[in-house]
Amino acid sequence: MTSTEELLDAVVIGAGQAGLSAAGQLLRKRVEPGTGFVVLDANDGPGGAWRHRWDALTFDAAHGIHDLPGMPLGTPDPREPASRVVSRYYGAYEEQLALPVIRPVDVRSVDHLQGVFTVTAADGRQWRARTVINATGTWDSPYVPYYPGIAEFTGRQLHTRGFTAAQDFTGRSVLVVGGGTSALQFLLQLHEAGATTVWTTRRAPDWTDRFLDASWGVDVESSVSARTTMGLPPLSVVAATGLPVTEQYLAGIAAGVLVSRGPLRRITPGGAVLDGPGPDGGRVPSQGDVADRLLAPGGPASGGLDRVPALTGRACTAVSSEDPLTTWETPVDTILWATGFRASLDHLSPLHVRERGRGVRMERDGVTVAKMPGLFLVGYGASASTIGATRAGRRAAVQAAACL
Template identity: 50%
Template sequence: MIGAGQAGLSAAYFLVRAGLTPGVDMEVLDANPTPGGAWSHRWDALTFDHVNGLHDLPDSAIGPADPAEPAREVVKRYYGRYENEKSLKVQRPWRVRSVETVDDGDARFRVTADGPDGATRVYLAGAVVSGTGTWDRPYVPWYPGRFGGRQLTTRDFTTPTDFVGRRVLVVGGGISAIQFVMLFDESGVDTLWSTRTPPRWRDCPFDTNAGREVEMRVAARTRAGLRPRSVVAETGLPTSPAVLDAIDRGVLVSRGPVRALTDDGVDFADGTHERVDVILWATGFRASLGHLAPLGIRERTGGVLMADDDVSVVKAPGLFLVGYGRSASTLGATRAGRRAAREAMLATERRDRAISSR
């Protein structure tokens, strides 16, 4: 098991329920120094009351949490407690460098991981479940020109007070982008907002039926080998009293798409120019799949061709992706963990039978 975020912990739990023993029949490797997955890197100002939903891990409940506490600390504590309660024996910080195919007895894969002080481990595995998420691969779109000021991504952000006295352009049409704009506004930072297309606000509740429809649209893309679209592209942006107030005050009003970068700012598609000191690219992430490059699973379209169970990789039998495509949400990740664990057990059983019949 590679990765100990929501999807990885869910898969590990169901593998244990299927009879595997952590540290003996299975290993859970995580690149982060602490529990929490990508949540462990989030900024202080992202308090738990601003989190856009966090689903419980299987056979567990997150329980009450202080809404004013940084979401990072709430999730780190919850995931750490879960790892201990379920005896998952997560190995960290171990970053998987590569996964390669082998034909070594009952093994399909060779997994190489780098750890503390330059240490290296090599594992042979009959199946691999990869839940490495997207945090390691922030996406920055290309624009002509060159900007002479500071640029950063969501991954680099720490606190809005770092930008007091500067003019900031937030680029991106997702939930994190609107959170940044509102944080800057609360801190008195002069801020502009740019989106590639007009913001699509969602004025209806995002219930179970809506969630299922979104998942099926995402699944249709990954089953065709296409790159998953952003969550907001499928769901629209949620509103709240604070968001609606920010819209009414002109804070959350997009200037439209950027056309080009200049030394002192940006040119917009409407022909105007704005001087800015900082550009914050809140333009999303791509799946972190570099460790799987030796397997050649990427399609020319940039995606991975997934089977109808949405966890099995068609080009690499025995490899399962969780937290990818349909299972990118915390609810989807939990369900995908169950499916991946079941399919991984079946895959190793089939290989064992094939080897014994030779």
């Protein structure tokens, strides 16, 4: 379907976990595939954002893939790249349900006039529908914060989105910026591949030793939903979940690889200026209450900070008169920005659903956009995880069917 002449009941934008869950639920609500709804995917094959993940991210290192409705994932080889596992799984789901996925479609805008949405692609194709379920996720909106000197850095800079293999950095000195789980995975892989790593976080790493049970998941969703119902942009995933102290991460802390050297203050042409006690390894900033307890004498990571490798560095002058703390510079030739993503919602700009703070105010169901009846966001806010995306996709489809 490539014209606006036929009016669909729903258009689903995105074929990741949330979009496929929504599509499957539309089928269960007896919305006809093809003539009643379509799924538009920007990729040239199944897998959503997972198809772009680096091969070194094996399935056992991925933080869980929730089953799609009615089709268990099973038990894949934990050593297989997660990108292949998920792409194969999503593809099988599309085939089993005969979902009307159209790809590749680069959606550029969504308009709304007289109760009808018009979805326009970059190549001019259009689809008209009574409802839109937006499941575009975050992969296409990488976030790199500004730091003084970032434009003058002479080495290589890349974001999580551009990472392919740790072996590309063997023998390099890499500054990893970010406090989430992707930063942890990068640090461990880079260290194993023979790179020299320096980890910088804005504040002490948010380690947690809380057991990740069902109540924990409910608490996380509740805290995120509290923001989105007020129209505030969602915080980062780690701000809501914390960093779980797994055996792998505990070993990384004890070895000194997963130890933050302090916040980044500025970037020099050949290095980075950090605000911490110094590069010698003898003193490091607090790693937060949980990690400090683990590293205390008698703890499971006892003595870890004593083994933190010394870094080449020199003392620097204070960044400003208002910030007199001692800073130091360490030379690096690569900066890896593991600083997360933002929701990919630019194509919804014509609908003016963003609040002043750039968030979208959601109804209490977590999927309905308050300012635009008939528009549903899934994979946004509390539904950013795969389990949350599955639930939100089903919920959005139920709400869309109710609109019809």
